[in-house]
Structure formats: structure tokens, C-alpha cells
Amino acid sequence: MKIGIDIDGTITHPSSCFNYMNKYLGTTIDFANAAxxxxxxxxxxxxxxxxxxxxKSGHESGIYRESLPQDLVKEHLWQLRKHYSLHYVTARSxxxxxxxxxxxxxxELPLDSLIMTGSHDKVQVVRDLSLDLFMEDRLxxxxxxxxxxxxPVILFDAPYNRKSLPSGIVRVNTWDEAVQEIHKFAPTR
Ligand SMILES: [Mg+2]
Structure with missing residues (x-):
């Protein structure tokens, strides 16, 4: 099975970019209510x-450099990699x-395949790579x-994506939950 995995808000903690904005750009974003x-x-x-x-200001790279990974993402990615082929698919350029x-x-995350679309359209990548499942945070x-x-799509919960979902998308709160969902689609034993 081939899994497509978004980076920002999926591998990184979704609060990362808002924290960066508050720290360096003078915003006062309350992540819990960042709709x-x-x-x-x-x-x-x-x-x-x-x-x-x-x-131009270098803040784009700054956000990526200072982002923090979600809890347990490292452990889960290395574990998943034993059974599945992992492809990072990001809208970054x-x-x-x-x-x-x-x-x-x-x-210290695995790095086998990194696709940078430069746009939010990831459907073509899903088709080109024949991905079987996608992990994402942008609704x-x-x-x-x-x-x-x-x-199937696994959506990582964040304040900005809380709307009702069609049947093909499952909302998760943690990487533990996400991996349980993956195993439902593709049991490893
Ligand atoms: Mg994202």
C-alpha cells in the first residue's frame, strides 16, 4: 500500500505556523480558535x-525551520515504513x-519520497503515484x-478544519488514532 502524507499540520504540529506568526510577525492568533x-x-x-x-523576508523558510513535529510522528512513520511505501506530498514549492x-x-524522520506541488492540488499526485490512502489537515x-x-483520507483535526465530513474522510486527533485507521484499511497481520 502507498500512503501520501501532507507535511504542514499533518507531520508538523498544526499550531507551528501560528506560533511563528505570533513570535515574529506581531500577530496575536489564538490557535485554539484559529478558524x-x-x-x-x-x-x-x-x-x-x-x-x-x-x-523575501526569509520568514517562509523560518516557519518550516521552526515547525515542531506532532507527538509520536517519528516513531509511527518508521513503523509504518516497514509495511507501506510513504510519500510526503506538500504544497510547499x-x-x-x-x-x-x-x-x-x-x-530523524524517514525520507524516501518528497513531492512538492507548489499548489494545493494534490489529486494529480495521488493519480500519478497510484496512492492508496492520504493523510491531510486542510479540509x-x-x-x-x-x-x-x-x-480514503485521514484528516488530522485542527481548529481550521472542523466541518462535517463525507463518508470517505475520517477525522483523527493523534498519530496513534491515525495509525489505527490505516490498519483498518490495510491490516499488516
Ligand atoms: Mg497541511
Whole structure:
């Protein structure tokens, strides 16, 4: 079985980018009530302007460098890798591959396959790699993958994705729960 795994908010803790914004950009985001996924909505900038600023100022890389992994993600990824083929599929662009790979190594996670789409459309990657299951935190991505492909999606709960889900998507709170769901789809014994 081939598993596609998003990075931000799925491997990293979903509070990471909000904490970074509060620490370096003067925002006062309360993560527990952060109902908006898009970071620019917490500033007075438009989306394009915000990301141009983030890239130029080095803050985009900064967010990725300072993000923290979710609890037990390292242990679970190494364990899953014994049975399944793992593919990290991120909307980050190729420009930040070095900082992304460095972070993965720093946190001692397995690194076999890293696909950087540079956009939120991950459906083509699911098709190209014939993925069997996807792990994600962005609601719109989960919905699109579930609707346009037939594979199951595991959605990591976050304040910004709390809406009702169709039957092909299962919400989890932890990596422990996520792995239990994976084993339901593909028992290893
Ligand atoms: Mg994500």
C-alpha cells in the first residue's frame, strides 16, 4: 500500500505556523480558535502580497525551520515504513526543498519520497503515484481528494478544519488514532 502524507499540520504540529506568526510577525492568533487556514487572513495583507513578503523576508523558510513535529510522528512513520511505501506530498514549492529535507533529517524522520506541488492540488499526485490512502489537515484538500479519487483520507483535526465530513474522510486527533485507521484499511497481520 502507498500512503501520501501532507507535511504542514499533518507531520508538523498544526499550531507551528501560528506560533511563528505570533513570535515574529506581531500577530496575536489564538490557535485554539484559529478558524482560518490561510495565514494572510491574520494580517492586513492580501494573499499574494503576504507570501511575497514571507519569501523575501526569509520568514517562509523560518516557519518550516521552526515547525515542531506532532507527538509520536517519528516513531509511527518508521513503523509504518516497514509495511507501506510513504510519500510526503506538500504544497510547499521546490524552492524550499533544501530547508524541508534538512528539517526531516533534523527530526530523524524517514525520507524516501518528497513531492512538492507548489499548489494545493494534490489529486494529480495521488493519480500519478497510484496512492492508496492520504493523510491531510486542510479540509479542502481532503474533500477534493475524496471526491475526485476513490481513496480514503485521514484528516488530522485542527481548529481550521472542523466541518462535517463525507463518508470517505475520517477525522483523527493523534498519530496513534491515525495509525489505527490505516490498519483498518490495510491490516499488516
Ligand atoms: Mg497541511
Amino acid at each position: 482560518e487556514y490561510e495565514l494572510h487572513t491574520y494580517t492586513d495583507m492580501e494573499q499574494i502580497e503576504f507570501w511575497e513578503f514571507m519569501v 521546490e524552492a524550499v526543498r533544501p530547508v524541508t529535507e534538512e528539517w526531516i533529517k533534523q527530526h 479542502e484538500n481532503a474533500l477534493q481528494i475524496a471526491e475526485e479519487t476513490s481513496i
